Amino acid sequence: MNNFRQLALIGPTASGKTSLAVKVAQKMNAQILSLDSLSIYKEIDIVSAKPNHEERQGVTHYGIDYLFPDEPFDVTTYIDLYKSVKKRCQDEGKNLVIVGGTSFYLKMLLEGISKRPELSKEHLHNVAQQMKDPDKVYRLLKKVDPAYMQKIETGDTYRIQKALEIYLATNEKPGSYFENNPPQPVITESLPVYEIIWDRQRLRERIWLRTEQMLNDGLIDEIITLERKYTRSPNCMKAIGIKETLMYLDGIYNKKMLIEKIAVNTGRLAKRQVTFNNSQFKNVIKGSLEDLENMLL
Template sequence: MTNTEKKNNLIILTGPTAVGKTALSLKLANNVGGEIVSADSIQVYKHFDIGSAKIPPEEMQGIPHHLIDILEPKDSFNVMEFKKYAEEAMAGIYERGHIPIITGGTGFYIQALLYDISFDEETEDGYRKELETLGDEKGNDCLHTMLAECDPESAAAIHANNRQRVIRALEYFHQTGKKFSTHNEIEREKTSPYNFAYFVLTRNRAALYETIEQRIDEMLASGLVEEVRSLVDTYHLTTEDTSMQGIGYKEILGYLNGEYDLPEAIRILKRDTRHFAKRQLTWFRRERDVIWLDKDILNADQKLEDAIMTHLAEKNIR
C-alpha cells in the first residue's frame, strides 16, 4: 500500500471573500459524498449571521456543516481552537465514510490543519497583560508597530486590528527570541498527513470588487446594522471581543459607538473588505500545492465542477 493510500482524503475549497465558495462547496459535497467544515473565524459564533455571510440551514441541502454556530458571542477563538474542533469533526466524518471539505477564507487556519502545524500554548501572563494594557492605552497600531520592528513578515500578514494574533506573535518573539513567521515557515514545510486537493477560487479583481460591493449592499438591506446593534446590546460586546474583530462587525460597531456616520461606516467596510480579499489572495499565492480555479476562464458552474472532479480523480480522491 502506498503512502498516498494510507492517508485520509481531504478537500479544501477556498478563495477570497465573495468569490462563490459556498455555492460551489454544496455541489462538490453532493458530487463526492462530502461534509463541509467551515474555516471561517466568525461563522463559528451563534447569531453572527448577516455579516459573516453564514449559510442558512434551509440552504444546506441536507449536507452536514461543521464549525458553524458552535460558540457564544463572548467566547474567544483562535487557530489552535479551530484546529482542535476541525480535527474532532473530521474524525467523525471519516468514521462515516465521507470526505471532509474545508471551506472558508481563513488561510492561516487551513494551513495549520493541512500541515498539522503545532503551536506552543504556554503564555506569560505578565507579558501578555503588559501588551494588553499597552494596546488599551495606545491602540492596536502601537502593538502592530512593535511587531513590525521585530518581525516584519508577521506584521505584513496580520492586520493591526487582529490584536490577539499580534500579541501572540509578540509573545513568541519575547519567549524564544525568534520570529513567529520563521516558526510558521518551518512548520509549513512539513509533509501533510492527508491526501489532499487544495482548490483556490479566483477571478479578475474588478469583477471580484464589484461582487464585494453588491454583497455589502445586500447585507445592509438585510439588516446588518440591526444585527450588530442587537449583538452589542444583548451580549455587551466591545472591540476587545474576538467576535467583534471580524470584517463587517468592527466597522458597524465604530458607527454605533459614534466614531463616524453610517455612510462613512459603509465606505470603510467596503474598503476593508477589498483589502481583506487582496490579503487573502496574497496568502494563497504563497501556499504550496494549490490548484487555482479561475472563474473568468471556467465561466460556467459545470466547467468548474468538471475541473475539480478531474483533479480529484488524478489524486484518487473519491
C-alpha cells in the same frame, strides 16, 4: 476509513465558495468544515455571510456557530476542530470538503504549528497584565530576540503574545524555541486545493451587491444586538462590516457611506486574500466558478 477523501476550496470573499462547496459535498458524500474567522461565531450571521439552513441543503457543516463572540479562539481551535471532524467523517463513512476565505488556517493545517509550552496560572496572569501594553512587550522582546521579532509587526498582538508566553514559560528566546520545536503537519495525506478566480472588477460588483443585501437583511439590527450583548471588546467586533456599522451607529457615517465603506474594505480584504493564496499554496487547481463547478461536478 481507508477510502476517506478530502479536498479544499479557497478563494476571496464573495467568490461563490459556499454554494459550490455544498454541491461538491452532495456529489462526493461529504461533510463541510468551514474555515472562516467570523462564521465560527454564534449570532454573527448576516455580516459573516454565513449559509443559512436552507442554503446548507442538508449537508452537515462544522466550524459554523461553534463559539460565542466573547469566547477566545486561535489557530489551535481550528486544528483541534479539524482532527475531531476528520474522525467523525471517517466513523460515519463520509468525505470532507474544507472551505473558507481564511486560508491562513488551511496553511496551518498543512504545515502545522510548533507545540506550545504549558503555562501556569501565574504565567497566564503575568501575560495578561503585560499585554495591557503590547508596545512595551514588543520592545522587551526585541531586546531579547531582535532577529525573531523583526519578522513580527508592532501591531500583531497575537504573535507578540505568543512570543511572550514562550519567553516567560521557558526563559528561552522565541526564535530558538521554534527551531528546537519545529511544526508538525496536521494534514499528511494528499489534499487537492481548488481556488476560485474572479476578474477584479466583477468581484467588486459582487461584493457591492452582497453588501447592499446585508443591509436589506438586517445588518444594522444584528450589530446593535451584538453590541448590547457583548460590548465592543471582543476581537470579532473589529471585523469588516461590524466596525463600519458601529461607526454608522456613532453618527460618523450615513447609510450611503456605510455601504461604500463596507464594500471598499471588503474589496481590499479580497485582494489580500488573493495575494496570500498566490504566495502560500503550491500546485493549486485554479479556475473560474463555472470552470471549477464543471470540473468537480
